Structure formats: structure tokens, C-alpha cells
Amino acid sequence: MSANARALPPPAPWWLRWPGAAVVAAGAISYRVCEGDLAQLTSARARDAVAGFVGGFWPPAHSTEFLSSLVRPALETLGIAYAGMTLALFVAAPLSFLAASPRVFVTGGDQPTRLHMALHHGVRALLSFMRAIPELLWALLFVRAAGLGAMPGVLAVGIAYAGVVGKVFAEIYESVPRGPAVALATAGATPVRAFAFGVFPQAMPLMTSYTLYRLDCAVRASAVLGLVGAGGLGQQADVALRMFQYDETATIMLVLFGLVAALDGVSFLVRRRLERSRGLFPHGRVALRNRCLAVVGGTAAFGATLQALDAPLWEMLLPSSVTHVAEFAAGMLPPDLGELGKVGTALVETLAISVFGTLLAAALAMALAYPASRKLFLQELGDEAAKRFMVRWQLRRVVHSVARGVLNLGRTVPETLWALLLIFAVGLGPFAGALALALHTAGVLGRLYAEALEEVDLGPARAMMNTGVRPGLAVLAAVLPQAFTQLIAFTLYRWEVNVRASAVLGLVGGGGLGAQLHVALGLFQYPQAMTLILGLLVLVLAVEQLSARLRRALGSGGQGPRAAVAAW
Amino acid sequence: MLRLSTLALALLMALPAHADVLRVSAIPDENPTELQRKYQPLAAYLAKATGMEVKFVPVTDYAATVEGLASGKLDLVWYGGFTYVQARRRTGNAIPLVQREEDARFHSRIIVSARSKAMSLADLKGATFAFGSVSSTSGHLMPRYFMTREGVVPERDFSKVSYSGAHDATAKWVETGVVDAGALNESVLQRLLDEKKVDASKIRVLWTSPEFFDYNWTVRGDLPKPLVEKIRAAFLALDYSNPEHKVLLDLQRTRKFIPTKPDNYAGIEEAARAAGLIKDP
Numbered sequence A: 001m002s003a004n005a006r007a008l009p010p011p012a013p014w015w016l017r018w019p020g021a022a023v024v025a026a027g028a029i030s031y032r033v034c035e036g037d038l039a040q041l042t043s044a045r046a047r048d049a050v051a052g053f054v055g056g057f058w059p060p061a062h063s064t065e066f067l068s069s070l071v072r073p074a075l076e077t078l079g080i081a082y083a084g085m086t087l088a089l090f091v092a093a094p095l096s097f098l099a100a101s102p103r104v105f106v107t108g109g110d111q112p113t114r115l116h117m118a119l120h121h122g123v124r125a126l127l128s129f130m131r132a133i134p135e136l137l138w139a140l141l142f143v144r145a146a147g148l149g150a151m152p153g154v155l156a157v158g159i160a161y162a163g164v165v166g167k168v169f170a171e172i173y174e175s176v177p178r179g180p181a182v183a184l185a186t187a188g189a190t191p192v193r194a195f196a197f198g199v200f201p202q203a204m205p206l207m208t209s210y211t212l213y214r215l216d217c218a219v220r221a222s223a224v225l226g227l228v229g230a231g232g233l234g235q236q237a238d239v240a241l242r243m244f245q246y247d248e249t250a251t252i253m254l255v256l257f258g259l260v261a262a263l264d265g266v267s268f269l270v271r272r273r274l275e276r277s278r279g280l281f282p283h284g285r286v287a288l289r290n291r292c293l294a295v296v297g298g299t300a301a302f303g304a305t306l307q308a309l310d311a312p313l314w315e316m317l318l319p320s321s322v323t324h325v326a327e328f329a330a331g332m333l334p335p336d337l338g339e340l341g342k343v344g345t346a347l348v349e350t351l352a353i354s355v356f357g358t359l360l361a362a363a364l365a366m367a368l369a370y371p372a373s374r375k376l377f378l379q380e381l382g383d384e385a386a387k388r389f390m391v392r393w394q395l396r397r398v399v400h401s402v403a404r405g406v407l408n409l410g411r412t413v414p415e416t417l418w419a420l421l422l423i424f425a426v427g428l429g430p431f432a433g434a435l436a437l438a439l440h441t442a443g444v445l446g447r448l449y450a451e452a453l454e455e456v457d458l459g460p461a462r463a464m465m466n467t468g469v470r471p472g473l474a475v476l477a478a479v480l481p482q483a484f485t486q487l488i489a490f491t492l493y494r495w496e497v498n499v500r501a502s503a504v505l506g507l508v509g510g511g512g513l514g515a516q517l518h519v520a521l522g523l524f525q526y527p528q529a530m531t532l533i534l535g536l537l538v539l540v541l542a543v544e545q546l547s548a549r550l551r552r553a554l555g556s557g558g559q560g561p562r563a564a565v566a567a568w
Numbered sequence B: 001m002l003r004l005s006t007l008a009l010a011l012l013m014a015l016p017a018h019a020d021v022l023r024v025s026a027i028p029d030e031n032p033t034e035l036q037r038k039y040q041p042l043a044a045y046l047a048k049a050t051g052m053e054v055k056f057v058p059v060t061d062y063a064a065t066v067e068g069l070a071s072g073k074l075d076l077v078w079y080g081g082f083t084y085v086q087a088r089r090r091t092g093n094a095i096p097l098v099q100r101e102e103d104a105r106f107h108s109r110i111i112v113s114a115r116s117k118a119m120s121l122a123d124l125k126g127a128t129f130a131f132g133s134v135s136s137t138s139g140h141l142m143p144r145y146f147m148t149r150e151g152v153v154p155e156r157d158f159s160k161v162s163y164s165g166a167h168d169a170t171a172k173w174v175e176t177g178v179v180d181a182g183a184l185n186e187s188v189l190q191r192l193l194d195e196k197k198v199d200a201s202k203i204r205v206l207w208t209s210p211e212f213f214d215y216n217w218t219v220r221g222d223l224p225k226p227l228v229e230k231i232r233a234a235f236l237a238l239d240y241s242n243p244e245h246k247v248l249l250d251l252q253r254t255r256k257f258i259p260t261k262p263d264n265y266a267g268i269e270e271a272a273r274a275a276g277l278i279k280d281p
Helices: A002-006 A019-033 A038-042 A044-057 A064-099 A114-132 A135-145 A151-175 A179-186 A191-228 A233-242 A246-276 A285-309 A313-317 A319-331 A340-372 A374-379 A384-388 A390-412 A415-426 A430-455 A459-466 A471-508 A513-522 A526-553 A561-567 B002-014 B032-050 B062-070 B081-091 B101-105 B137-149 B167-176 B186-194 B225-236 B243-251 B262-274
Strands: B021-026 B053-056 B076-079 B095-100 B108-113 B128-131 B160-163 B181-185 B203-208 B216-219 B257-259
Touching (some): A019 A340, A064 A246, A135 B062, A191 A233, A233 A246, A340 A390, A340 A430, A340 A471, A374 A390, A513 B160, B032 B225, B032 B243, B062 B081, B081 B137
Parallel strands (some): B021 B053, B021 B076
Antiparallel strands (some): B095 B216, B108 B181
């Protein structure tokens, strides 16, 4: 990051001369398109709804009967996440070798073969397709095509995540130092061997740590998949919310929060261990044996999980299942191009939801990131004067806890559930969707922003404070500018994610493409559904391109996979 | 290695296709917890009557039950009239077995907030409106069909049309003012009022539809004939004066099941075609 930030950015294209104006215009237009009405938030109905939530959420439901009824869904959610993630790895690992730029395999002056180039482009397109369709939509399709229960959930997480994991793995291979591979190739190693011993071991720690991070996401995702009938906690939460049983909703959210936090802790410990050991081929036979045992154990656990979930993945390979899926897919073709106007409107609305939601989230996250950072707010740049006055110091601690709490809450509650809540406050439609997106995204971005702010050089800020500048001002003037391009990169990555998310919000009454898709799927109008999916695909890919260009233009595109890892 | 994978493949092919399990499901027109409660005793009863293991498969997507029947993953499903028509069109041979006596003359109702000034369908112009699921008969198709016949075209006359997903959700949306009016099935509305899940002082019934055929129990067309007859007989044998059966029938909110046939649903198919909800290729 630092090397890039110091490099002189290239001159901005004309449409970025006034980035502030562009952002304001984008915000205003998207606000209009998604029928924004911030006054709604202070209306009597919103007050009633919020009073209802607050009164209803506390105390969370804690009867033994209800708690025990959550055990199975909670385990199911974990099981779907684990099985889905393992499936994603099985699919993504082989694809990632082809998705990586062929130059990674070629050392010296050779050109990659035509076949390799063709495969490379094909696989990249395939991965784009797999991740352009949100997992909730994959689940909806698999519920139709592949049956009921946990299986569609596992398949949906597996396919959608394979698309992301394959891409990120490929970017990791491309980003590791080339020295060892070149040295091996010069000494006569074949390209594949040079890759296996020169590139792969270096990529391994980051890949593992990304996989673990992704498992966290999978738990959240599989909790949501219940909304379309894939079991797990999401189904319970959906039911409880629709029935206004807020106390039960609160408990379910706490359980989900606990699961994610516990997993976070475990994966932190594993990652720390991995950082200490070295890559794929550790010193010593015992370590190697342990590693092999871990792989075998993980695979066995995968099988056992599928068994427990009653999701016989292998049955998908039976001829009858293959025929059924193929028939289902064929039934979606050719896409119905009769109502392109309606599709266009829905696409614009979806885009508007994603833009407004992301901008609002960025603003919220910006405001909360500083107080949420322990290092900046309490430790390194804590107000020395405040420390002497206990009351002010305690107040600072309270503000810190509240900011962290808000971000954690925003992040833990999936946007689809936020939308189910918000429709009672602001009514049905795209605005509820945009607000839901903003709340969840603010949680994600706030944490990323805080981490980015903590990584910069604090010297200038300390110097300013020594001359009597207040800490908040010092952060604004001396910390924020250093991390700014990084923050923008995170925001743009998140925007890419949010385009998919806003397409899904319609499924729960949040407007946009999802609403039409829901109707088309409900009426078995599969060719129409196909048109909508293709429209979504175009939109997602266009936004991905635009975001990449913006990042390049702002000189914040070159952080390599770490930024992508963090934001995806 | 090759031998090992051949063996694995052979094992795959030899997996049994769950021959002696009867898989039962229902469209998710109410919340899934309620559905589980409703169908568990019925599953036990059918297990005794057929001598098979009966498994209730909860589903939260209407259309998934249709695909489930078509792909042979479900054997017996509780359908609404419209989902039955879709299942019949999708499979060509699904057999409607029985229905509750009240399903032969079923109604939808449109409810509004008690404070609403609307007195007739025409007064709803410009209002926000909720149907249940898109695939619902009494929560979408029939109210849409009859409203259109009375000159109210939802997409033209309402300011916003949305789908709550289920009857009980529609009632809640109207009660809390998320929408101005909503259409739902009379029997779910009655239950919600009886159980005080919806406050009777906050809503008012604005309109009741003409009667139509609704829900039925449908089996897969390629089940063995004797089994189909056993299932039909089991339903018809339910007797309200038998205390054990009464529990089961009360959960289904009926007193008696009666036989039904495909012709009963020709009207629904016509309505769906007229409302543009099914299109012939």
C-alpha cells in the first residue's frame, strides 16, 4: 500500500476531475431512483416500528423449548457453510491454476501456448459467471433443479464461493515474488514444477487465511439461505420476523453472532499458527504428516457433514439427476426478450439501490471507524487530557463501545433480514432495500476502515497533537489522508458485492430486480427469469469493470489481492 | 487407482432410491413452524395406513414443491388449486386425490385497516396492495381474477403491488399499515382471528370473492396404483367422531375429506390463463 500511495497518481480522466461532484451527483440520482425519502425515518410509522422492535427485542426469547429448537438449525447452518466451503475449494482449486495469468507458468521469454490462453480466458469467464449470480439466487435455482433440504444450500455456497475463491487464489499466485520460480526454471525445472515449488508454497499461507475468512462469510451466507428454503437459522429468523416475534429474532441473531464470533476466534488461532509454520512443505516429517492428516480429516468431515445434513451430493452425479438439471436449464432457454423495457427499469433500480446503499454506508462507516478503533481512539492517540479527567475518559470508552457495537450489529445481521425489518419502518420498495444494504455494509466497511486507519504511520498525527491539536482533528488531517485511497478501494470492492446483494433484496420486498425475478420464478416463467439473470450478469460485470477502472484512475487499484481479500 | 474409482462409481450406481419411504410435503402458504405442527400427526397416520415410512419434507418455496413432484423427490403434496394446475401441467400425470369439504367452495377475502375509508373495491384505487405468494390460489390468482372481472386491474389501479409470501404475513402487513389492503385465504384469516394473532379491531373485511375450488392432496402419477388407492382410502376413512381422527382433522381445519378430480380445477386453469399467469407456448 505505502509504495503505491507515495507514487504519483496518473492524471485523472475528465469524468474524475471533480470526484466530489461525481459522488454527490451519483448519490442524488440514486436517491431519487430508489424512491428515497429520509423523512420517512422520522414519521410516526417509523417511530412505532422502532418502538415495537426495541420493546419486542428485549428480553430475547430464552425458554428452554425455544433454545433447544435452535440447536438443529444452528448446526445445519454450520454444516451447510462447511460443506459448501469444502465443495467450493474442490471446484476452485483446480480452476484457479488456469485462471491465473499464464505468465505465472512461463519463465524466461517463452510465450504461453494458444490452448493455455484459451483455457485461461474460458475459466476466468466461468468464474465470473459463478460469482456474478448471488448465492441466494443460486439456492433458489437449485431448490428447483436439485431438490429440497440442505442440498441446494450446499450447492449454492459451493458454486458462488468457488467463483470468488478461484479468482482470489489466481490473484494470489500472480502477486507472489517470482524469484524462486525463475531460479528453478533456470536450473531446468519444467513450468509446472517451477510453479509447484516456486509459487505455490509462497501463496499457501495467504490462501489458507483467505479460506478461513471465507468460511466465516459462508456461515453468514448459509444462515440467509434459509430464506429460500435451504434450512438453517435463516428460515427461523424469517419466520420469527414475519410473525413479529422480535424476542425470538433477537435470540436467533445472538446465536448467529456467537457462531460467527466463535469461528472468528478459531480461525484467528489457526491463522497465527500457520503464519509461524512455513508454507506447504514444512520442516520435519511430523509437521508434514500432521498436515496430511488434517487434509484427510477435513475431507472425512466433509463426507460426514453431508451425511448428517441428508444432502447426498454424490447423487447429483447420477444420470437421473443430471438429466433433471439439464432439462431444467434447457427450460430456461431461449431467454424471453419480450419485456426488455421492464428488465431495464429493474436493472436501473437495482443499480440505484447499490449506489445509494454503498454511499450511505461509506458515510456511516467513515463516522464510526475512528471511535471504533481501539488503537486510535483509546490507546495511541487517546486524549491525554481526557485520561486525567475520569468522566471524560469513561465517556470516551462508552463512545468506543457503542461504535464497535453498532458496526458489529450491522455486520452480523444480513442485509436481507435488515430489509425485512425496515419495510415496517419505511414501507415496501427500493428505499427499504437501500437502507438495509447501507446498515449491513456500514458494519463491514467500518471494520475495514478502522483496520486501514490503524495501519498508517501515526507520527504526523502525534506531532500535531503535541502542538495542541485535538485528537479528532489530528486524525482527520494526518491519518485519514494516508489511508484514503485504501478506503476508496475497499468501498469500490464492496460496491461490486452490493450490486449482487441489491438484486437479492427484491426477494424479500426490497425492490429492484429481485422482485421481478421472484414473480417470474413463482409463475414458472423460466425464460423470463433467464432474461433477468442475464441482465443481472451484464450489470454485475459492468460494475466490476467500472470499479476496476475507477480504482486504477484513483491510483488505488494496485494493492493486489489483500484489498480484494478484505472486501470480498 | 483406476480400479478404486471404478469401484466407487459402481457403488454410486447401486445406491438405493429410497423405495419404501413416502415423501410428503405441502406448499408453504403458512409459516413453516405451523406447517410442521399441522402435518406431523398426519404423517404418523399415513405411515400406519400404508405401512411405509412417511417423511414430511418442509419446503419454503411454492414452486419447489412442483419441481419436487416432477423430479420424483416428493410423492404426496398438499397443493393449492393453482399449484395443482401447475403441477399437472408440469408433470402431465399428477393425480388429485382428495380435498377438504370446504375446498370445494372456497373464498378469498380482501382486508383493509379498520381506519380505512374504502367501502368497495373501486375505493382502493391508488392504494398499496399485497398479495400472498405469487403462486398462491386464494392469496393471488383468484382475487386477481375476480378483481379484474369487477374492473379493478391491480397493476393499473394500485399505486404499488407486492407479494408478502404467505397469508399470515399479508394479514400482518395490513394490520401494521405496511400496505393499505391485502388479499388472503378465508380459513387462515379465521384462524389468525381465532388465535388472536391478528387484532380483530384493527382490520376489516372489505370484499369476499365468489367461491372456487382450492386445496387438494395430489400424488405423483407414477406411484403404484394400489398405494395410491391406499392413500386415498386413508384420507376418506378419517372420521370426525373418532377422537384420534378429530385431532388430525382439527389441525387440517376441516371435518371431512372428500374425493376430487382434475375436472374440478378446469376453472382455476381458465382463470390463470385469463389473468396471464400461465401462458401457453
